[in-house]
Amino acid sequence: MIHYQRILELHDEGISFRGIAASTGNSRQKVTEIIQRAEKKGLTCPLEEEMTNQWIEDFLFPEKAFEASGRQPMNFDWIHGELSKPNVTLSLLHHEYEAECRANNKIPYSYRSFLRHYSRYADKYKATLRIRRKPGEIMEVDWAGSTAFVCDRDTGEKIKAYIFIATLPCSLLSYAEATLSMDLHSWIIAHRHAYEYFGGVTQIVVPDNLKTSVTKHTRKELILNPAYREMADYYHTVVMPARVRTPKDKASVESSVGILSTWIIAALRNVQCFSVDELNEEVWKKLEEFNNRSFTRKKGSRFSAFEEEEKFALSPLPDRPYKMSEWKTAKVRPDYHISVESMFYSVPYEYINRQVEVKLSDDLVEIFFNHMRVASHKRLYGKFGQLSTTRDHMPDHHKLFVDQTPEAALDWAEDIGSETLTIVRYILDSYQTEKQALHSIFSLKKFEQRYSKYEIERACKMALSMTERPTVKVLQTILKNNKKSDAEQEQKRRSENTKNNYGFTRGASYYGGKDKR
Incomplete structure (x- = not known):
């Protein structure tokens, strides 16, 4: 019987390996092996009462218990370490153990004995038993x-x-x-x-x-x-x-x-x-x-x-901790806004009367429909009833109304032409209130839905040649008349093309006769 306790205690006192070997009667190689295994497994002095020579032998050399049976020993430390890896199970490790035994002409333990011996080892020497739970899972x-x-x-x-x-x-x-x-x-x-x-x-x-x-x-x-x-x-x-x-x-x-x-x-x-x-x-x-x-x-x-x-x-933590968000549901109102905590946020008008999901964070409001984000707004705080409206969410006729500012009106007129710009400037200067002028220009801008830019510019040029006080009503009349006149001219042109479209005709002279006049 090797005196494991004595060897470890003498080493703890600072005795050399040669001195320990002489004192215990064991070879220096054996003393060295025992001390190295104890250091590797963290077994240090002072030893507890239950750590007898037999306990230390089982702890440092668990494979000795299998040598007498003639079966292939199991490396419990290796098994315990492999079980911590993803998708590795005791069934897989036993299969690999059996393959190793066959290669070495050794008798393997059955799967039940394999489980029993590992459970005893892990329960006695390890803080965790990895049969049921994997680390970090x-x-x-x-x-x-x-x-x-x-x-x-x-x-x-x-x-x-x-x-x-x-x-x-x-x-x-x-x-x-x-x-x-x-x-x-x-x-x-x-x-x-x-x-x-x-x-x-x-x-x-x-x-x-x-x-x-x-x-x-x-x-x-x-x-x-x-x-x-x-x-x-x-x-x-x-x-x-x-x-x-x-x-x-x-x-x-x-x-x-x-x-x-x-x-x-x-x-x-x-x-x-x-x-x-x-x-x-x-x-x-x-x-x-x-x-x-x-x-x-x-x-x-x-x-x-x-x-x-x-x-x-364990998987590493993200660079930044998770920022809390709150989810709510809301119905899109007829004015294409949703109400969230007494604040109003716009949604594309196509989603009116639809149920949407709303994600609220400290500084952002995100709106989802069928798990697809359809709108986002900066979160509003303070007085109830505030609105956050995005122009792209509006129908076209609402965009025209919202865009009614003197600057926007002048930009639009400049895009049409110089004659239109002259009339828009006249309207802005002639009305007593800006609101009346913008309302009149709004009616003028609506002409763009039926007439081209060229037609509007031509009508403005004709109106300025006819009067020094052009009005939207005058422009509307000119546009209608021009449209009608253009349509009549187009019809006349088509009729003339139809009459003349006879190809080449052979006269009487071609056949040796005389043309009758």
Whole structure:
């Protein structure tokens, strides 16, 4: 029997390998191997009472237990490390183990024995058992059933505070935070803080079927709350809610809820806090104590297990934390605006009477129809009833009306021609009020719907040659008459072309006769 305890204790006292070998009667090579394996696996002095020579041998050389059976030993450290990789299972590792045994002419263990031996190893020597949970794969979240309290400074009234809990099932590391509400905003902000506490993001989030996370959950259909879905997309994670009335789907957080209710909520029963920030400072102190408490049946703590065996598997956090958005629904009014918190935002007029989804952030309002964004506006604050209207959202006749300004009228007239510009300037100068002049010019601009720019410019030139006081009515008459005259001339031209369109005709002289006059 090798005296493992003695070897490790002498090494801890600074005795050389040669001196340890002479004292224990073992070779220097064996002493060196034992000390190197102990350092690699983190076994240091002082040793605990349960760490007997047999325990240390099983811990440092687990393959020895299989040598007597004639079967191929299993490299448990390698198995434990491989299980942390995506899509690697014990079934795959056993298949590879069997292939290796056949190549070495060794007898392999059956799959059931393979599972049993690994479970014993991981349960005894590792903080996490990777048969059921992979590191960095899942974060389970829930609200604690019990509540804490915040005291109102003025009235002394006790205000309920709800405890959000997130747990990583592999290492059992937990996060807790107190909020004054269980609404959507608190729910999502608590998720963001949990990711920041863990220093990374898991592949999957498993919540309960709360309204803040799930809109509809049946066997055939799953509809997430839009804001919650957006948060998950931002962090590149997948939301997989627990089945209805199936708490075992998130057993880790259910267990943590009970434990944390004792170690945080009950532990703070005599602590008086006057704000949720003060309460959270106390909650996080208790949380640190809880996560650093040693496991009762295995080595290490939740925090050490996370640092050693799970933190590496988390996906990195985005450069910027998620910015909370809120989703609402609204119906487009006949004036092609929607009402959001007593403010009005325009939507393309084609969506009048349609139901749309509205995404609200601190500085932006985005409007979606069938998951396609159709409009966006800067968010309005302050006095109720403010409007944010985009010109492109208006029908054409509304655009004409809105564009009625002296500058816009002059720009339009200049685009038509110099004669039109002269008349528009005359109208602006001749009316007593600007509003009357713009109304008259609006009627003139509507002619562009029926007449070309050339026709309008020609009519203006004719009007100026006829009178020094041209009016819109005069221009309308000229345009109609010109249209009628142009149509008659076109008809006459076509008639003449039809009469002369006979081709070449052979006269009588062609046939030797005489033309009759």
